[in-house]
Amino acid sequence: MILTVTLNPSVDRALEVDALVRGEVLRAGDSHIDPGGKGVNVSRALLANGLRSTAVVPTGGAEGDQLVDLLKGEGVDMLAVPIAGRTRSNITLAEPDGTVTKINEAGPVVSDAEFAQVSDAVLAVASAADWVVICGSLPPGPSIAAFADLCERLVAAGSRLAVDSSGPALLAGVAAGAALVKPNREELAEAVGAEPATLGDVIEACERLRAAGAGAVLASLGADGAVLVDADGVLCGVSPVPVPRSTVGAGDALLAGFLAGGARGSAALTEGLAWGAAAVSLPGSRMPTPADLDRTHVSVTPDPDPSRRLHP
Numbered sequence: 001m002i003l004t005v006t007l008n009p010s011v012d013r014a015l016e017v018d019a020l021v022r023g024e025v026l027r028a029g030d031s032h033i034d035p036g037g038k039g040v041n042v043s044r045a046l047l048a049n050g051l052r053s054t055a056v057v058p059t060g061g062a063e064g065d066q067l068v069d070l071l072k073g074e075g076v077d078m079l080a081v082p083i084a085g086r087t088r089s090n091i092t093l094a095e096p097d098g099t100v101t102k103i104n105e106a107g108p109v110v111s112d113a114e115f116a117q118v119s120d121a122v123l124a125v126a127s128a129a130d131w132v133v134i135c136g137s138l139p140p141g142p143s144i145a146a147f148a149d150l151c152e153r154l155v156a157a158g159s160r161l162a163v164d165s166s167g168p169a170l171l172a173g174v175a176a177g178a179a180l181v182k183p184n185r186e187e188l189a190e191a192v193g194a195e196p197a198t199l200g201d202v203i204e205a206c207e208r209l210r211a212a213g214a215g216a217v218l219a220s221l222g223a224d225g226a227v228l229v230d231a232d233g234v235l236c237g238v239s240p241v242p243v244p245r246s247t248v249g250a251g252d253a254l255l256a257g258f259l260a261g262g263a264r265g266s267a268a269l270t271e272g273l274a275w276g277a278a279a280v281s282l283p284g285s286r287m288p289t290p291a292d293l294d295r296t297h298v299s300v301t302p303d304p305d306p307s308r309r310l311h312p
């Protein structure tokens with residue numbers, strides 16, 4: 001069982017628009033509402049592929065109730081911790097060429113007492129989980145010290161911890177000795193203070209995060225695929241998608257597929273890339289099912305060309 005923790009979940013509303021024009025009234029085509037937040041998406045992707053997980057989510061207000069209903073509707077096993085604030089709603093505007101504009105709310109303030117309740121809920125069930133996967137932004141309220149403390153306690157208790165976050169929260173996961181971190185290109189650049197231009201730069205940045213405490217680094221690079229750096233060495237892979245439809249949640253699908261594939265070596269990276277590519281081909285933040293996965297287009301190599309330039 002995998003335990004996902006989304007400290008700042010959302011109700012995701014996606015609207016399809018012909019073209020984004022500032023200052024105009026835009027008429028939406030298709031629209032859909034999904035339960036959202038990065039850990040929630042990892043749970044949804046695992047479930048879509050028949051794998052068990054429990055999603056821990058602080059929830060509050062009408063949107064919190066809606067999130068719980070949406071998760072129930074999809075059959076996601078959850079542990080909802082009530083908070084006083086209102087769960088956020090995030091908006092996606094999707095254009096026909098695959099361009100996605102996202103507007104994410106900051107999220108409700110989570111008080112110290114509420115964060116302690118969420119932490120206790122996580123720690124109470126963590127020992128039964130194969131992985132504890134903490135994903136997404138931190139809500140306003142909890143200090144980085146409190147977040148770092150949660151990560152450290154999980155690692156000290158013997159949990160395999162994965163962290164997919166940004167800025168200080170990502171670095172706290174690294175410093176706590178997370179078994180896995182999953183930065184995207186921007187998060188990696190922020191973590192090491194340098195914009196990667198080549199595959200070699202990415203590998204070097206991943207090695208720096210490993211030296212700082214992370215067991216493995218899975219760097220997601222959008223159309224440039226993903227790089228895995230762990231104790232076994234370096235693997236790079238791509239899975240081209242001719243017409244991307246929506247990249248929302250692609251990183252979450254990549255992470256879920258990587259964990260489902262055993263979280264190690266070429267087989268796991270191949271699985272992650274297949275799930276990521278499938279998510280990109282689906283609308284909104286829809287997570288891929290087995291029927292959506294095509295592993296034949298994935299290529300993974302232990303011997304990448306470090307001078308390969310990333311897409312600008």
Ligand SMILES: Nc1ncnc2c1ncn2[C@@H]1O[C@H](COP(=O)(O)OP(=O)(O)OP(=O)(O)O)[C@@H](O)[C@H]1O
Pocket residue numbers: 183184185219220221222223224225226239240241244247248249250251252253254272273276277280
């Ligand atoms: N344009 C694309 N073409 C092909 N594959 C893509 C594309 N964009 C994303 N992917 C796949 O999805 C994975 C995750 O993408 P990305 O690096 O954008 O994650 P992310 O920024 O964490 O996404 P999110 O935060 O929306 O979940 C990539 O590693 C790749 O496998």
Ligand SMILES: O=P(O)(O)OC[C@@]1(O)O[C@H](CO)[C@@H](O)[C@@H]1O
Pocket residue numbers: 008010012035036037038041090102104135136137138248249250251252285
């Ligand atoms: O604001 P955060 O926590 O960084 O990201 C939240 C979010 O954009 O991430 C998911 C896609 O990865 C969406 O379901 C959700 O709206």
